[in-house]
Amino acid sequence: MKTRMAKLTTTSVILYVVGKAISYVSPNSIFAILEGLGTLGLIIALLYYLLKLIRSIQKRWFWKVRNKIIVSYAFVGIIPLIILGLLLWLTMRLVLGQLAALYLDGELQEVSEILREANQQIALGYHQKAEGRGAAEAGQIFKEEAQNTVRQITEQLGKVSWKVVQPGSADSIRILAAIPDIQVSEVKRSIPAWTRKGFSGLVYDGGQLYFRSIEPVQTGNTVYYSCLEAPFSQDLISRIRDETQLQMSLPVPLNDANIDVSLSDFASGGQINYISFIVPTDWETGVVTLSHHHATALRVPLRTVYDHYFTETQTLGAYLYGVFMFLGGLFVLVEVISLVIAVAIARSITRTIHSLDEATSAIQQGNFQYRIATQNRDQLEATAASFNKMSESILSLMREVSEKQRLEKEIEIAREVQAKLFPQKLPSIPNFQLAAACLPARQVSGDYYDFIPLGANAFDVVIGDISGKGISAALLMASLQSSIRTIISYQTLDGGRGASVAKSVSEVNRQLYFQTSPDKFATLVLSRFDAENLTVTYCNAGHNPPLIISDRSIRHLSKGGMVAGLFEDPVYDEETLELHPGDVVVYYTDGIVEAENPNGDQYGEDRLAELIIANTFLTADDLQALILDQLSCWVAGGDQRDDMTVVVVKMPS
DSSP, X not given: OHHHHHHHXXXXXXXXXXXXXXXXXXXXXXXXXHHHHHHHHHHHXXXXXXXXXXXXXXXXXXXXXXXXXXXXXXXXXXXXXXXXXXXXXXXXXXXXXXXXXXXXXXXXXXXXXXXXHHHHHHHHHHHHHOTTOOHHHHHHHHHHHHHHHHHHHHHHHSSOEEEEEEEOSTTEEEEEEEESOOOOOEEETSSOGGGTTOEXXXXXXXXXXXXXEEEEEEETTEEXXXXXXXXXXXXXXXXXXXXXXXXXXXXXXXXXXXXXXXXXXXXXXXXXXXXXXXXXXXXXXXXXXXXXXXXXXXXXXXXXXXXXXXXXXXXXXXXXXXXXXXXXXXXXXXXXXXXXXXXXXXXXXXXXXXXXXXHHHHHHTTOTTOOOOOOOOSHHXXXXXXXXXXHHHHHHHHHHHXXXXXXXXXXXXXXXXXXXXXXXXOOOOTTOEEEEEEEXXXXXXXXXXXXXXXXXXXXXXXXXXXXXXXXXXXXXXXXXXXXHHHHHXXXXXXXXXXXXXXXXXXXXXXXXXXXXXTTOOEEEEEEEEETXXXXXXXEEESOOOOEEEETTEXXXXXXXXXXXXXXXXXXXXXXXXXXXXXXXXXXXXXXXXXXXXXXXXXXXXXXXXXXXXXXXXXXXHHHHHHHHHHHHHHHTTOOOOSOEEEEEEEOOO
């Protein structure tokens, strides 16, 4: 993927440069599309590397739990705080914008109030001096009274005009005097009927905004109207700005299709940028309508708004200041407490996790004795305690495994030693067939068999079964083998046939009795075959009776006595039987006849006898193999519970 993206990036750069050059030389060339393809490729490459960078940062940053907690706290605590702060900021901007609009509206009302008071002053002066005068003389008196007032208002508001008029016909008036001077003439509908009782405010007349004050003056039966006017001009805006620091643009009608009221010219730090709406009265009708609404852009310094509403207006300012300070202090206090608690929790979490990480590294390096200091105060420390227990368990298991491996190694050595105890080579007796096999239930066996040659025409066959299984039984088996061979070898010195079989078994019993614990014993059969006379003399010490199959008849070799090793001096008998050509003698241990199938049925001596009778024609090796194969089928893959040993001796035919 990296190689592909590198190729894509290189190709995109080449396409972009070539396409850019072609576009510069020949703008309308079809090959200019190469620039677009290069741009698209660069965008894809940029997104790929950006995503890769994000994943790399994420992998490095979020590996530590502490960083994850910090990020979680940021999302849970700080980000909502930021959002809340933004909402509060926007709310304050809106509130301050409304306050600025109210401030402006107050200033405009003050302009109207200044004109009204000035016009009332002019009317009062005339009323005192012009009672009963004619219209022309009245106009001059009005003008004399108005000059000083108009001059003063002009210094406050900029350009100001004044006139005194007398209503004529229904649709006209007569201008008696004016400042600045204008030609006296009749002006149609200069004073609308709705203003005849007096008016002062902002009006919309002829597409322009004016501050106007109309004041009626009656002398006798004659009514005059003193009119004072100030246009809503840039000069007036400048004077308002100088006095109040309110910066505003010229009002623009909202119904103007080309309205362009922008705050860009007013953007600066520490300012309130706001759109304010000015609502004038229609001069012709005296009605306030939306069609004459104007908009102006405001820029008000924060300090100006604060000084105006929080200083000059003591009641409102003190109340709002107290509320804001209390909420701000409470907010800061809660945030600090939350931060302290979050840091404490994060430290407790990361401390335990750090300890777990160190412990894991120590165990990875083989130090299974490393332990984490815990106080069991929370779930993480409980986890650390469980980790300590796990470490102890692992250490204990390792010791057990080590001990088990040691024992297995020793057992393997014992198995190899035991295997050498069994006859490595069967004796060669003329015309006799010998076969034997032992299948231990474990790695070592408690069963024992042996062939002991006694000259050219005689040999002993021994089979035994030691009580128990495993190592102890194998050790006793080795001791039994050593005892039997020693006894028989001692008794056959000087080339003799030795003592009787029963005497040899009796001596074996005495040695087992004195050399083993009371709970250890062995069953065995010692048989002595005479190949010259074709006889067998045996003694059975509590063992499963061997079977002699002769002409499809069965005889059991059961003559003897009790098991060897339980009593000091029991009596053992022997029996000598005549053999015939083709006879088969089969020795076995209890693991053969007690083998169980999956249903729990034992193989039994009867099945063994039937199997031997049906297959006496086989050689000794084949018959021994057949017996073990049948047993394997019988147990059907189940566990072997006991050692299995079988010995076959077949007479010459």
